[in-house]
Amino acid sequence: MTTNLPKDCPIGFGGGAIGNLFHRVDDATARATIDAALAAGVRYFDTAPHYGRGLSERRIGDALRARPDMVVSTKVGRLLTPDPTITDDSERDGFLSPMPFRATYDYSHDGILRSFEASLHRLGLARVDILLVHDIGQMVHGAADEAYWQQLTEGGGFDALVRLRDEGAIKAFGLGVNEIAVSVRALQAAPIDILLLAGRYTLLEQEPLDVLFPACARAGVEVVVGGPYNSGILVTGTRSGGAIRYNYDAAPTALIDRVARMEAIAAAHAVPLPAAALAFVLAHPVVASVIPGVAHPDHVRQTMAWHSTDIPEDFWSELRHEGLVPGDAPVPGEVVPSHGE
Numbered sequence: 001m002t003t004n005l006p007k008d009c010p011i012g013f014g015g016g017a018i019g020n021l022f023h024r025v026d027d028a029t030a031r032a033t034i035d036a037a038l039a040a041g042v043r044y045f046d047t048a049p050h051y052g053r054g055l056s057e058r059r060i061g062d063a064l065r066a067r068p069d070m071v072v073s074t075k076v077g078r079l080l081t082p083d084p085t086i087t088d089d090s091e092r093d094g095f096l097s098p099m100p101f102r103a104t105y106d107y108s109h110d111g112i113l114r115s116f117e118a119s120l121h122r123l124g125l126a127r128v129d130i131l132l133v134h135d136i137g138q139m140v141h142g143a144a145d146e147a148y149w150q151q152l153t154e155g156g157g158f159d160a161l162v163r164l165r166d167e168g169a170i171k172a173f174g175l176g177v178n179e180i181a182v183s184v185r186a187l188q189a190a191p192i193d194i195l196l197l198a199g200r201y202t203l204l205e206q207e208p209l210d211v212l213f214p215a216c217a218r219a220g221v222e223v224v225v226g227g228p229y230n231s232g233i234l235v236t237g238t239r240s241g242g243a244i245r246y247n248y249d250a251a252p253t254a255l256i257d258r259v260a261r262m263e264a265i266a267a268a269h270a271v272p273l274p275a276a277a278l279a280f281v282l283a284h285p286v287v288a289s290v291i292p293g294v295a296h297p298d299h300v301r302q303t304m305a306w307h308s309t310d311i312p313e314d315f316w317s318e319l320r321h322e323g324l325v326p327g328d329a330p331v332p333g334e335v336v337p338s339h340g341e
Contacts (some may be wrong), residue, residue, distance in 0.1 A: 019052025061123030109156030198226030
């Protein structure tokens with residue numbers, strides 16, 4: 001089953017930031033950001049009900065309604081219900097959104113279908129291409145994870161996604177998660193087409209090389225990489241003087257030291273570190289797209305400039321020599337088999 005992800009532009013649009021993730025983004029700026037992405041050739045847009053409790057979906061749908069050539073993915077697993085106690089845009093679950101809804105988890109057969117229909121209404125679109133099961137796994141649910149997993153399996157959640165795909169309502173389905181273990185589990189449990197993995201395959205993390213990416217290759221599952229900058233440290237680096245963030249928290253000292261070594265090598269080769277971060281993840285053959293979160297037109301233009309940066313082979317060789325990139329990780333210009341292949 002094809003996901004229809006565009007081959008000519010592997011840079012996609014991560015819709016979390018325009019759902020007001022940690023920062024307020026007004027409607028005009030959000031629309032200008034999407035328009036800048038379209039002008040730059042971006043054709044894949046990812047969103048979710050969780051992103052601003054529907055705000056991201058509304059904004060993306062309004063911008064793409066007359067663009068049937070775009071590929072759109074959204075997510076299932078949370079149902080939004082009206083909450084009249086929400087009357088401002090105070091921070092809730094990381095988002096500063098005024099949308100008056102609260103989310104409840106539901107990965108069951110009926111919950112998946114209800115979530116899909118509600119997303120179509122928020123988007124104002126007649127279809128989406130890809131549905132992703134959002135935030136399943138122990139990282140989010142802890143002790144409740146097994147009950148939610150049973151909703152997906154015994155409760156018919158995966159069956160609903162297969163039905164939607166077989167009926168042509170969507171082209172593909174998969175997971176949108178930050179966790180490796182549940183991704184491997186899903187590959188064994190359902191005929192998924194795609195995996196959106198955020199933050200786990202980057203210049204700083206390569207654990208998917210061991211089991212997950214080889215399994216994806218064998219199953220023909222395409223991977224979309226979210227969070228390619230590990231929530232900021234691979235953009236800001238260690239020299240900006242501001243807060244150094246890793247996975248939405250303060251970066252540990254050992255990681256800061258590792259990034260500082262990468263920065264020094266990047267500076268010696270005149271390579272922007274975020275350009276290397278994008279190029280690195282896209283070099284793996286199972287990775288079809290990378291979706292940085294952007295919240296301003298300048299962010300879009302900067303992302304595309306990084307993507308077009310010419311990175312010398314010596315840069316990658318030095319990272320390898322210094323033990324900063326493992327020997328089995330593909331880098332631009334070469335393909336090295338992952339563990340298990």
